[in-house]
Amino acid sequence: MRDETKIVHAGRDPQRFEGVVNPPVLHASTVLSRNLVEWEEKRRRYAQGLPGTFYGLMGTAGTRALEDALAELEGGYRAIVFPSGLAACVVPILAFVAAGDHVLLTDSVYGPTRRFANGMLTRLGVEVTYYDPLVGRGIEALMRPNTRVVFVESPGSLTFEVQDVPAIAEVAHRHNAVVIMDNTWGTPLHFRAFEHGVDVSVQAATKYVGGHSDLILGTAAATEKVWPTLMHSTYALGQCAAPDDVYLAQRGLRTMHVRLKRHWETGLALAEWLRKQPEVERILHPALPDDPGHVLWKRDFRGACGLFGVVLKPVSRPALEAFFDGFGLFGIGASWGGYESLVIPVDLTGIRTATKWPYQGPCLRLHAGLEAPEDLIADLDAAFARLRAA
Numbered sequence: 001m002r003d004e005t006k007i008v009h010a011g012r013d014p015q016r017f018e019g020v021v022n023p024p025v026l027h028a029s030t031v032l033s034r035n036l037v038e039w040e041e042k043r044r045r046y047a048q049g050l051p052g053t054f055y056g057l058m059g060t061a062g063t064r065a066l067e068d069a070l071a072e073l074e075g076g077y078r079a080i081v082f083p084s085g086l087a088a089c090v091v092p093i094l095a096f097v098a099a100g101d102h103v104l105l106t107d108s109v110y111g112p113t114r115r116f117a118n119g120m121l122t123r124l125g126v127e128v129t130y131y132d133p134l135v136g137r138g139i140e141a142l143m144r145p146n147t148r149v150v151f152v153e154s155p156g157s158l159t160f161e162v163q164d165v166p167a168i169a170e171v172a173h174r175h176n177a178v179v180i181m182d183n184t185w186g187t188p189l190h191f192r193a194f195e196h197g198v199d200v201s202v203q204a205a206t207k208y209v210g211g212h213s214d215l216i217l218g219t220a221a222a223t224e225k226v227w228p229t230l231m232h233s234t235y236a237l238g239q240c241a242a243p244d245d246v247y248l249a250q251r252g253l254r255t256m257h258v259r260l261k262r263h264w265e266t267g268l269a270l271a272e273w274l275r276k277q278p279e280v281e282r283i284l285h286p287a288l289p290d291d292p293g294h295v296l297w298k299r300d301f302r303g304a305c306g307l308f309g310v311v312l313k314p315v316s317r318p319a320l321e322a323f324f325d326g327f328g329l330f331g332i333g334a335s336w337g338g339y340e341s342l343v344i345p346v347d348l349t350g351i352r353t354a355t356k357w358p359y360q361g362p363c364l365r366l367h368a369g370l371e372a373p374e375d376l377i378a379d380l381d382a383a384f385a386r387l388r389a390a
């Protein structure tokens with residue numbers, strides 16, 4: 001079955017809900033059993049990590065539907081939902097480490113994941129090392145006997161470096177480490193994490209799965225080998241996603257294929273236009289043929305999304321303010337993956353420790369929404385006119 005077919009049908013079982021197309025929103029803490037045997041059976045299934053509804057913390061039929069859909073699309077054994085994308089990044093790390101262990105994180109990791117590692121993980125006695133996202137097989141030199149987790153994120157947050165995930169995973173597995181990937185940019189459609197050696201594939205479902213800027217949710221799909229550890233740690237930490245957000249995510253998921261295609265095309269159109277502006281130093285977008293990550297992107301990815309970076313040549317503060325203050329369509333706001341276009345300034349000074357950011361000028365992060373590319377380009381054109389006039 002092709003992806004566009006799978007995404008429509010994965011995880012759905014309308015007959016379970018009197019033919020209703022979308023799994024209903026079930027608000028639940030208590031889930032009653034009819035008799036002692038059923039109660040014991042439910043407890044046994046839960047203890048073994050088997051699907052079922054036992055207590056609201058572990059979700060209900062709606063939660064299972066979304067988890068099943070994500071597991072199928074990602075190509076993992078099973079998936080679990082989290083109340084945020086950040087929780088879906090950090091709980092899996094916690095699941096596999098103990099005091100005295102060592103974890104390797106890409107220097108391009110999502111900022112809040114980095115804060116968790118530097119703060120809580122370090123406080124719990126876990127050593128953290130950041131590595132160059134372009135390390136590839138060179139990760140071998142950084143592996144220690146106590147390295148339990150290798151965390152990858154490709155393309156990297158803000159800087160969009162593409163990692164050689166299969167090479168890193170091969171080394172990690174030889175050293176008995178678990179490979180966790182933040183796969184939000186690639187989505188299950190454009191990066192097949194498990195075919196590239198990943199053990200846990202994380203989505204900030206807040207982004208493209210939700211797709212409408214109105215929910216916070218995370219998911220993690222896992223191989224059968226690591227699933228029990230991931231699942232039990234998740235519930236031990238009391239992670240539970242709200243049923244309304246789970247509902248919205250599964251609703252958003254059904255159109256992700258068509259939305260992504262449009263985000264990808266529009267993002268590339270904007271990138272092509274932007275690279276011709278004299279104030280632009282560089283575009284950070286691995287789908288552009290001259291991007292340093294393009295070869296790996298072409299080898300491993302099936303597509304792009306609408307998120308990319310722009311490095312500007314140094315400009316004055318008033319010019320930058322003029323650029324930002326006056327957009328008609330682009331919103332200035334965090335997060336991405338919704339239907340509307342966004343632009344934010346990103347400051348890379350001091351947030352990389354294993355690598356050096358070589359540019360002096362300001363950096364932008366753009367999210368290409370579903371608007372007409374021509375209208376978005378006109379909005380950007382006006383911004384550059386304001387910048388030049390300032």
Ligand SMILES: *Cc1c(COP(=O)(O)O)cnc(C)c1O
Pocket residue numbers: 084085086087089110157182184185204205206207216217218335
């Ligand atoms: C947004 C984001 C997250 C976190 O998701 P939230 O739902 O906002 O907690 C994690 N990783 C990446 C790459 C993100 O962009």
